[in-house]
Amino acid sequence: MRADPSILHVDLDAFFAAVEQRDKPSLRGKPVVVGGIGLRGVVSTASYEARKYGVRSAMSTAEARSRCPHAAYLWPRFEVYRATSQAVMAQMRALSPLVEPLSLDEAFVDLSAAGLHDLTVDDVQAIADDLKDAIKEASGGLTASVGAGTSKLIAKIASDLDKPDGVVVVPPGTEAEFLAPMQVTVIPGVGPATAQRLSMAGVRTVADLQLLDEDELIRQVGSAHGTSLHRLAVAADDRPVVSDRETKSVSIEDTFETDIIDRSLLTAISERMAHRVAERLRKAQLSGRTVTVKTRMHDFTTHTRSSTLAGPTDDPRVVARVARRLLDDSDISGGIRLLGVGVSSLADWIQDDLFTESEADEAAEAAVDLPEVPVRPRERDTGYHPGQDVTHPTYGAGWVWGAGRGRVTVRFETPETRGPIRTFALEDPELTKLKHPSADDSEEPAD
DNA sequence: TCTGGGGTCCTAGGACCC
DNA sequence: TCTGGGGTCCTAGGACCC
Numbered sequence: 488m489r490a491d492p493s494i495l496h497v498d499l500d501a502f503f504a505a506v507e508q509r510d511k512p513s514l515r516g517k518p519v520v521v522g523g524i525g526l527r528g529v530v531s532t533a534s535y536e537a538r539k540y541g542v543r544s545a546m547s548t549a550e551a552r553s554r555c556p557h558a559a560y561l562w563p564r565f566e567v568y569r570a571t572s573q574a575v576m577a578q579m580r581a582l583s584p585l586v587e588p589l590s591l592d593e594a595f596v597d598l599s600a601a602g603l604h605d606l607t608v609d610d611v612q613a614i615a616d617d618l619k620d621a622i623k624e625a626s627g628g629l630t631a632s633v634g635a636g637t638s639k640l641i642a643k644i645a646s647d648l649d650k651p652d653g654v655v656v657v658p659p660g661t662e663a664e665f666l667a668p669m670q671v672t673v674i675p676g677v678g679p680a681t682a683q684r685l686s687m688a689g690v691r692t693v694a695d696l697q698l699l700d701e702d703e704l705i706r707q708v709g710s711a712h713g714t715s716l717h718r719l720a721v722a723a724d725d726r727p728v729v730s731d732r733e734t735k736s737v738s739i740e741d742t743f744e745t746d747i748i749d750r751s752l753l754t755a756i757s758e759r760m761a762h763r764v765a766e767r768l769r770k771a772q773l774s775g776r777t778v779t780v781k782t783r784m785h786d787f788t789t790h791t792r793s794s795t796l797a798g799p800t801d802d803p804r805v806v807a808r809v810a811r812r813l814l815d816d817s818d819i820s821g822g823i824r825l826l827g828v829g830v831s832s833l834a835d836w837i838q839d840d841l842f843t844e845s846e847a848d849e850a851a852e853a854a855v856d857l858p859e860v861p862v863r864p865r866e867r868d869t870g871y872h873p874g875q876d877v878t879h880p881t882y883g884a885g886w887v888w889g890a891g892r893g894r895v896t897v898r899f900e901t902p903e904t905r906g907p908i909r910t911f912a913l914e915d916p917e918l919t920k921l922k923h924p925s926a927d928d929s930e931e932p933a934d
Numbered sequence: 935t936c937t938g939g940g941g942t943c944c945t946a947g948g949a950c951c952c
Numbered sequence: 953t954c955t956g957g958g959g960t961c962c963t964a965g966g967a968c969c970c
Contacts, residue, residue, distance in 0.1 A: 529938045549935040590970045678968050690950060711944060
């Protein structure tokens with residue numbers, strides 16, 4: 488807990504929806520819902536107009552549609568949000584070098600790191616007001632809500648109290664009484680499961696929590712969580728603002744419109760995902776030792792299988808083969824609704840001098856003890872197989888999702904965007920087959 | 935018409951080593 | 953022959969956040 492309210496928490500209001508309204512004037516003043524708008528999508532952000540109808544983040548889009556059928560439903564445009572986010576973060580960095588982004592629309596700022604500001608409550612209020620103006624200017628009209636206090640905890644909670652477009656500065660010394668009447672769920676880290684356990688111990692408000700014995704709390708919620716909660720309840724929080732946090736894992740996952748049972752299709756999808764993950768690793772100059780495959784069953788139970796290599800890799804072929812082996816070990820009977828591939832135990836890509844790139848990859852792969860990988864069987868008479876690359880004059884590059892009964896279904900997508908899915912006749916002359924890397928042994932390293 | 939996608943952190947058990 | 957503890961690494965699952 489610091490002496491001055493030097494920590495700001497800045498939160499852009501209904502960020503994705505606000506960007507869409509900024510860019511499409513016809514949407515201004517109207518309900519806008521951004522998120523997955525397919526069969527199994529959920530809401531990322533609802534504009535304030537849509538919230539009036541009870542639409543909330545994380546709600547299924549199906550439910551949102553029934554609550555607010557006349558809203559505009561939009562896929563997210565992450566590239567646009569990222570660019571806007573950077574412009575906003577730049578305004579914060581102009582205030583202080585110590586800025587910790589939590590997501591595209593949220594960040595902490597430690598004003599004391601600048602050494603320039605007077606930090607009375609009134610000064611901080613003025614700084615926050617000016618920052619909001621600067622953000623609006625830099626972002627093309629977006630509003631932000633700002634909380635300020637002597638810690639991250641207080642700043643974060645404060646920014647939520649006067650949304651949208653508000654500023655709340657909590658005076659030093661008033662933190663514990665500020666928190667006391669609130670529900671325990673205002674404390675970041677207390678979600679439904681923890682709230683339920685606390686409730687069984689008679690704890691519903693922070694005031695209740697302040698009175699609970701630490702050992703009792705640890706019994707209820709575990710050692711790490713209990714210790715930190717016991718301190719946060721009395722606003723004892725000296726966590727620093729950290730401007731550059733290391734990435735710990737990189738992953739891709741996809742929920743399918745309908746459950747998939749076909750193993751060869753899943754293998755093809757896992758291979759795509761492995762390549763996209765490896766590409767993102769390379770762009771970030773990272774490599775990793777642990778490959779994880781995630782599956783979610785029809786009943787929403789979720790399983791992970793992971794395997795750790797002897798050394799880090801960013802080779803798409805290595806990631807793909809380990810992922811494939813893990814998928815082969817996974818139970819997919821009954822079909823799965825989600826598949827994911829991730830890499831963790833990350834290292835900086837710059838390899839140490841002991842290995843060349845290829846030696847390191849060989850060493851990594853040697854440790855995997857891969858079984859013989861049969862070439863994926865072709866669908867007997869369609870001439871296509873899942874995962875095969877194709878191209879089309881209208882839709883561009885795509886890949887085969889499935890084939891049969893005289894039809895072939897193609898998914899047109901790039902590493903960045905998910906494109907349409909289209910079905911063609913097998914003999915459609917506009918659909919051109921391309922060589923698929925994994926279906927061709929010449930690109931595979933020898934086992 | 936249930937339940938996204940990208941992450942972080944924690945726990946617990948087993949293997950293995952000292 | 954019997955009973956140990958601590959530390960680290962790996963794996964699987966779960967809670968939580970935006």
